[in-house]
Amino acid sequence: MNEHVYTPEEKRKRIFGIVGAASGNLVEWFDFYIYAFFAVYFQQALTSPSMASGTKQIYVWGVFAASFFMRPIGSWLFGRIADKHGRKSSMVTSIFLMALSSFLFAMLPTYEQVGIFAPFLLLIVRLLQGLSVGGEYGAVATYMSEIALKGHRGFYASFQYVTLSGGQLLASVLGVILLFFMSEQQLQAGGWRIPFVIGGITALLSLVARSRLEETLSAEDSHREESGTLKALFRDHWQSFLLVVGYTSAGSLTFYVLTVYSKTYFSSLGLAAKTVGYMMTVALFVYMVMQPVFGMISDRIGRRNSMLLFSSLLAIFIYPVMVIAMPAFSTSPVILTLMLIFLMMILSFYTSISGLIKAEMFPPHVRALGVGFSYAVANAIFGGSAPAVALQFKDSGHEYTFFIYVIVMLIICFFCSMKLPKEPEYLHHDH
Template sequence: MTTLSQPASTPSTESDVERRTRLRTVVAASLLGTTVEWYDFFLYATAASLVFNQLFFPDQTSFVGTMLAFATFAVGFVVRPIGGVVFGHIGDRIGRKKTLALTMFIMGIATALMGVLPTAEQVGVLAPVLLLLLRILQGFALGGEWAGAVLLAVEHSSAHRRGLFGSIPQIGLALGLALGTGVFAALQVIFDDTQFLSYGWRIAFLLSLILVIIGFVVRLKVEETPAFREVHDLQTRSSAPLKDVFRGRVRRSSVLGLLSRWGEGAAFNTWGVFAITYATNNLEFAKVPVLLAVTIAALVMAVLLPFSGLLVDRYGAQKIYIIGIAAYGLAVFPTFGLFGTENLVLFTVALVLVFGIFHALFYGAQGTLYASLYPTEIRYTGLSVVYQFSGIYASGVTPMILTALIAVGGGTPWLACGYLVATSVVSVAATSAIRKQDLYL
């Protein structure tokens, strides 16, 4: 296995106009694709706390129904590593472009089918089984999406703009979450409770088809990355990318990357997923204002992510990631303290601060940081392994852990806060342990 220290450069014959056109297409393909895929994935998360616990697990208590809905949510994260390994291998062997088109197609079909699923009242136990199968498909597709989108942007960028381009796919996550919660909020305003539970929620899932078609067309227009083309031309592709991710000096980077993501994954699924359930069940806020609060925070994050990328280009991805994760850890207890005032305005302000601002700081640095851990020929697999395997413990089970800890704590959030602070400490320590000689970009 060879180790390329820099992405391949674009042909010297490329004019400035051609270069700008290529980069605009890259940005559009990366941003639109991740927006659509995260809209699909987190639409399920929103529905899990507001719809699926009632329509697919209706015979359970409120607590058990919510836990079961979150359990199917977590399944998507358990399957994502499998998708990451499969699509990572494909992406490192045949290219980024084709792999990303395939992941988008699978995700779109799975999400649209959720919009026509029969409920437990109609087909009994078959309903949650079908829901689970489609969630598995979602997780499988998303397993190969994030790494490919990051590489599409980073490997097309110049060295002095790598941080900015690496933040572009992250904007898609924030926009996807905002779009998902925003659509759900709008549908609940348009329809009354009976209409929404009957058919209104399905519209949000069926809209995915339109978004997928747009994103699919744009991705077909993008060129393969220069870095992969060089690996392909030199025939230096790895024959076993997954094994190489855990060999030699790269093995240390993989372990540290897996640990460093714990805080980010826990933070996102706390503020973007669990907070919705906590606010509607524990704080007894109305659903629409809570969804709007999450939407506002996600939009703030989307706006600030490019600024995080610019900071990365100036100060380095590792430093910006550490500062952001540390700020999140320090903000956990005060955030839940503001939640406890049961004031919707303060709830929104706290969410915008910790999710919209602090999360943007470290999330914008994450793609560039993890891309730097691997040489080109195993980079797709490496990013997928770090992001998707850590998703099981860092992301997927977080809503369940927090729900259980609050129950154990007699309804108070402080045990849950302690857990979140611990994830921040682990992430800061692991990221700090990454050495300059471990980086390939």
């Protein structure tokens, strides 16, 4: 393998670029996931008191799912900006939008104050967050794949999910801290606003860091007439688009099952909210730390092999672990946490290179759009809907059938992964 030799200055610039893009990504996802971790507290304030508890839960998770349907619009809008005006412009604009929507979330009026407008305003602000995150993924995945050091792209690109899961982890840690200092009643009475204020402030700080990044899009690519257009994407690269949607569907679905829905799942096994908070925090920390390791593994064994391992192993283990083993050990939080970490390890074969395997499928002039739009479409249909779909299965008394659906999606992902290039050499050339 031919190693490209970088000067210390080149290395420093590229690593600063990775850190700058990743830090913004951390903030974006922290702000986005605060919703999932604090939904149980603000659902009382923002929905009708006459609603049944189960209906409130379904509405709040329905809004969570609805925000994912803004992602394709966000990915198209910000993907076009990234491919036409530069990756940096796109990342700066998306983080500004996230700061704005976080502050708006913190100021939402309650149902008691404005009646039926409260759940409606909740939906509007959440859709703004979905728009912002829709633009974030494609631009960051593209930027990190372009600025990463050759031969180590899997390792460097893994920091997208280090920060993505780090955002989740911080949201979880914040939940544990606030529960330590405040009662559940205090959180329901308005304490749930605090995380959104913190999220808005950190987004503004990240905005400053991103404004200093170096651009990776060439003038030649930005001036092409078809740069960042859906027409060019679907005319010339529709096969790559469908393939990325195919393997992202299972990746997003399993990611949300393990990192978001498992919180609800553990609660249904009879564990206390604080205990579940500790379990998720530990599991998410281990998961975050694992990403660079699995990124390095992909640099050795190839993206295709990583994807085949992810889809086959998770299809084999997810049902016996979630449906048989977890209920059997429902009295042991430690064993449950270890089982969740085991499934997250298998998921890491995918998440560590998730952005990179998409970015390597498209040329620079439609790369951010191709990555972001395909990810957003798959995520909207299969990812964001995961908690709501799982709850619907549960309500109908067929909770375990949901995991059969997950396995079917993983099998589809396995066949899509078979289409990826076989030789690891393609990991090391510049695009």
